[in-house]
Amino acid sequence: MIAARGLRYRYPSGAAALDGVDLHVARGERVAVLGPNGAGKTTLMLHLNGLLHGDGELRVCGEDPRAADLRARVGLVFQDPDDQLFMPTVREDVAFGPLNLGATPEQALARADAALAAVRMGGAEERAPHQLSLGQRRRVAIAGVLAMAPELLVFDEPSASLDPRTRRELLELLDGMALTMLVVTHDLPFAAQLCDRAVVLSGGRVVADGACLEVLEDARLLAAHDLELPAGFDPRALVERAGQLAA
Amino acid sequence: MSAAALHAVGVAGDPASPVHRLDPRAKLLGLTGVTVVAVSAPARAWPVFAAAAAVLAATAVAARIPARVLALRGAVVLPLLVLLVLTVPLREDDAVVAAAAAKALVGTTAAVLLGATTTFPDVLHALERLRVPPAATAVAALMYRYLFVVAGEARRMRLSLQARGYAPRSALQAGAIGRVAVALFLRSHDRGERVQLAMRARGHSGALPRLRTLALGRADAAFLCAVAAALLPLRVALAVAA
Numbered sequence: 001m002i003a004a005r006g007l008r009y010r011y012p013s014g015a016a017a018l019d020g021v022d023l024h025v026a027r028g029e030r031v032a033v034l035g036p037n038g039a040g041k042t043t044l045m046l047h048l049n050g051l052l053h054g055d056g057e058l059r060v061c062g063e064d065p066r067a068a069d070l071r072a073r074v075g076l077v078f079q080d081p082d083d084q085l086f087m088p089t090v091r092e093d094v095a096f097g098p099l100n101l102g103a104t105p106e107q108a109l110a111r112a113d114a115a116l117a118a119v120r121m122g123g124a125e126e127r128a129p130h131q132l133s134l135g136q137r138r139r140v141a142i143a144g145v146l147a148m149a150p151e152l153l154v155f156d157e158p159s160a161s162l163d164p165r166t167r168r169e170l171l172e173l174l175d176g177m178a179l180t181m182l183v184v185t186h187d188l189p190f191a192a193q194l195c196d197r198a199v200v201l202s203g204g205r206v207v208a209d210g211a212c213l214e215v216l217e218d219a220r221l222l223a224a225h226d227l228e229l230p231a232g233f234d235p236r237a238l239v240e241r242a243g244q245l246a247a
Numbered sequence: 248m249s250a251a252a253l254h255a256v257g258v259a260g261d262p263a264s265p266v267h268r269l270d271p272r273a274k275l276l277g278l279t280g281v282t283v284v285a286v287s288a289p290a291r292a293w294p295v296f297a298a299a300a301a302v303l304a305a306t307a308v309a310a311r312i313p314a315r316v317l318a319l320r321g322a323v324v325l326p327l328l329v330l331l332v333l334t335v336p337l338r339e340d341d342a343v344v345a346a347a348a349a350k351a352l353v354g355t356t357a358a359v360l361l362g363a364t365t366t367f368p369d370v371l372h373a374l375e376r377l378r379v380p381p382a383a384t385a386v387a388a389l390m391y392r393y394l395f396v397v398a399g400e401a402r403r404m405r406l407s408l409q410a411r412g413y414a415p416r417s418a419l420q421a422g423a424i425g426r427v428a429v430a431l432f433l434r435s436h437d438r439g440e441r442v443q444l445a446m447r448a449r450g451h452s453g454a455l456p457r458l459r460t461l462a463l464g465r466a467d468a469a470f471l472c473a474v475a476a477a478l479l480p481l482r483v484a485l486a487v488a489a
């Protein structure tokens with residue numbers, strides 16, 4: 001699904017944002033991308049949708065990132081939903097992507113309503129984004145990319161600024177989606193609950209890549225890259241509890 | 248305008264009224280027509296002003312919009328009227344001042360009625376279908392969407408100033424307000440760049456695509472005919488007499 005090798009990117013100021021990223025993600029995987037501020041996480045995310053173009057090799061969904069249809073296949077959910085929801089009503093915003101892909105108004109309407117139902121926001125179609133709570137706006141932003149029927153979903157800090165209940169509801173929502181996901185986050189418990197695999201990006205390079213729990217249990221690795229689990233949080237206990245619930 | 252004041256505007260009255268259910272193009276054309284007829288009339292065209300007022304009153308009653316809502320929202324024109332009363336008498340007679348005030352009131356009330364019976368997205372949609380340049384409607388749509396976001400940011404910044412004891416007692420202490428304005432501008436500029444990235448991520452390539460299609464019906468035609476019948480004969484008669 002994602003194949004990056006030696007991916008490099010410098011901002012116009014000359015600062016290196018990506019300094020040789022190697023990353024392979026298979027279809028169906030859920031991968032957390034962890035790392036300190038300024039590690040290049042968001043820059044990497046923008047490469048996956050062809051919004052930035054760096055040097056090195058990158059194939060997304062088997063295609064070159066400059067492919068015209070890549071934006072339909074990779075759904076980016078931005079950190080601040082106010083950046084993403086810009087149309088006057090929720091329905092018009094969710095239909096924006098399908099209409100850009102050439103859907104007729106009737107098709108776009110059907111896809112928008114189905115996507116809103118999938119994120120449990122049915123009934124908010126005619127509301128304006130500023131009338132919704134942050135959690136609701138984030139759900140609508142997710143509906144906006146789901147309506148484009150993507151193969152890969154990329155989230156930038158999906159749990160940022162959410163209250164505990166809204167965060168849990170979002171986690172349940174994402175957990176129920178059978179899509180390949182890349183989750184850029186500082187929220188390590190969120191990553192542990194959602195993702196099987198974690199990649200640590202630091203200084204524009206992948207410095208760790210492995211099973212999410214193993215990465216999160218490596219206290220020295222986390223400390224070296226300004227990552228920290230909440231006090232008292234035990235990733236293993238989380239998995240054991242999930243296993244008991246499943247049994 | 249504060250965020251709270253922004254939230255106080257919007258559709259009022261009975262959303263199921265015949266006026267609310269009209270096609271937004273019919274309301275836009277009809278109410279703009281009332282304004283144009285009144286504004287273009289000569290100073291002593293009191294029958295035209297009275298007819299325009301009657302059309303607006305009938306529309307407000309049919310839409311079940313409380314007089315209080317009309318008065319509160321229409322009050323925005325009061326500073327202009329005061330300015331008019333203070334300045335124009337230096338050169339003109341009282342009739343001209345009264346006519347100018349009547350025109351201003353008709354135009355403002357028509358705009359208030361449009362806003363109270365039509366959502367802003369529907370007004371934008373109507374403008375697009377009436378062939379207003381897409382760039383203008385896109386700018387208006389983005390401005391409407393982000394006005395609330397920027398107003399919210401401004402409110403939080405003002406509270407932050409107050410929380411740290413900022414209470415200017417002289418103009419010399421007002422510099423912080425200027426720095427807040429600069430910070431707000433820079434934040435808005437950054438947000439603009441992020442919004443553009445998010446739009447491109449969903450395949451945006453220039454125009455804002457629209458979902459709904461509007462359909463003019465018999466009620467819309469009847470509304471436009473009624474407005475024209477109430478105003479145009481008087482206006483034409485005045486023009487002929489002149």
